[in-house]
Amino acid sequence: MKIHEYQAKQLFAQYAVPIPKGEVASTPAEARAVAEKLDCKVVVKAQVHVGGRGKAGGIKLAENAAQAEEAASQILGMNLKGLTVEKVLVEEAADIQAEYYLGITVDRARRRDVVMVSSVGGVDIEEVAVTAPDKIAKLHLDPAVGLLDFHVRRLAYEAGLPPETHRACGKFLHALYRCYQEIDASLAEINPLVFTGSGDLLATDAKINIDDSALFRQRKLAELREDQEDDPIEAEAHKRGVTYVRLDGDIGIIGNGAGLVMTTLDVVQREGGRPANFLDVGGGATAAQVELSIDTVLLDKNVKGIVINIFGGITRCDEVAKGIIGAVDSLDLAVPLVVRLTGTREEEGKALLAETALVPADSMQDAAQKIVALVGS
Ligand code: GDP
Ligand code: MN
Numbered sequence: 170m171k172i173h174e175y176q177a178k179q180l181f182a183q184y185a186v187p188i189p190k191g192e193v194a195s196t197p198a199e200a201r202a203v204a205e206k207l208d209c210k211v212v213v214k215a216q217v218h219v220g221g222r223g224k225a226g227g228i229k230l231a232e233n234a235a236q237a238e239e240a241a242s243q244i245l246g247m248n249l250k251g252l253t254v255e256k257v258l259v260e261e262a263a264d265i266q267a268e269y270y271l272g273i274t275v276d277r278a279r280r281r282d283v284v285m286v287s288s289v290g291g292v293d294i295e296e297v298a299v300t301a302p303d304k305i306a307k308l309h310l311d312p313a314v315g316l317l318d319f320h321v322r323r324l325a326y327e328a329g330l331p332p333e334t335h336r337a338c339g340k341f342l343h344a345l346y347r348c349y350q351e352i353d354a355s356l357a358e359i360n361p362l363v364f365t366g367s368g369d370l371l372a373t374d375a376k377i378n379i380d381d382s383a384l385f386r387q388r389k390l391a392e393l394r395e396d397q398e399d400d401p402i403e404a405e406a407h408k409r410g411v412t413y414v415r416l417d418g419d420i421g422i423i424g425n426g427a428g429l430v431m432t433t434l435d436v437v438q439r440e441g442g443r444p445a446n447f448l449d450v451g452g453g454a455t456a457a458q459v460e461l462s463i464d465t466v467l468l469d470k471n472v473k474g475i476v477i478n479i480f481g482g483i484t485r486c487d488e489v490a491k492g493i494i495g496a497v498d499s500l501d502l503a504v505p506l507v508v509r510l511t512g513t514r515e516e517e518g519k520a521l522l523a524e525t526a527l528v529p530a531d532s533m534q535d536a537a538q539k540i541v542a543l544v545g546s
Pocket of ligand 1: 212228263264292360374
């Protein structure tokens with residue numbers, strides 16, 4: 170999960186990583202007010218979930234509050250690599266003498282966290298990584314040992330940072346690593362780490378990605394998630410915790426297990442139908458989950474029929490049948506529904522469905538043929 174620079178900086182502040190003073194603004198007038206409060210030269214920065222904002226015109230310097238307002242009016246609403254800018258960060262501008270790079274991420278191939286330091290940070294770090302990889306000092310951490318003082322000294326030395334910055338750089342790295350670990354980040358990056366005219370180090374940019382698989386225990390951070398889905402139904406499904414992908418056809422597909430659902434999509438397609446979605450109710454699906462799944466599929470008004478394909482293992486067919494019947498009752502289902510149940514408690518499930526107007530199918534093939542005939546696509 171991506172978070173914005175201003176949010177990453179708030180986290181940095183909690184770990185005592187020095188950052189410039191500043192505040193976020195949603196309108197040019199708010200940006201002006203922040204600049205007035207700061208009362209100095211400021212930088213106005215687009216807050217969007219993409220990198221390279223500087224090069225794309227999303228970062229502007231302003232001498233005073235009036236200029237800050239003008240810069241904000243240019244940046245707000247701007248389209249940056251496909252994303253619309255809705256907020257800007259207005260900060261005290263840094264007096265930049267040199268730009269360094271600090272980053273920590275997961276190296277999957279090595280199964281370790283890797284710490285990276287470079288004395289040539291800034292907007293061209295990606296190019297440096299390709300053309301002069303030796304300018305980036307790297308260290309893979311043993312998870313049982315973590316980041317030690319001598320690691321930090323070695324990194325600063327190998328990166329060629331000026332000796333007078335080594336001690337401060339060490340503090341940044343320790344704080345960054347502690348932050349990275351405690352918030353379950355998959356990336357924590359300061360680029361540039363600025364060496365200022367007064368000889369201090371300052372994190373003028375901040376990038377943090379959080380491991381999605383850790384969001385269940387990072388509740389506060391999970392709230393920072395913004396709907397990045399372009400599709401409103403996918404966004405709603407996500408909110409409901411339903412595994413759903415929207416497609417452009419008119420036959421809703423529900424099954425248990427990703428493989429079974431994908432196969433069902435293929436078979437429906439082969440029979441001449443056009444699937445409207447992928448939806449996996451998962452293992453051990455309860456009646457309530459089945460009902461929620463049907464409701465989710467019906468959010469797409471293109472859906473003219475639904476096929477449900479369940480292989481009962483852990484999932485019990487009678488439980489699924491109850492969910493389907495519940496959904497038909499409570500949702501006032503107006504489209505045909507073909508159901509194929511096989512496996513655990515198949516007979517009980519089929520018996521329950523036999524008393525309804527639902528269309529039973531004996532096999533996946535049979536289900537696909539029936540729904541295609543009913544929908545007529
Ligand atoms: P990114 O392009 O999205 O990575 O955004 P950054 O925050 O890294 O800013 C990009 C570049 O803008 C930096 O490398 C600096 O050269 C410049 N910049 C950003 N903030 C300041 C500032 O406070 N003062 C000055 N002089 N330049 C800045
Ligand atoms: Mn940057």
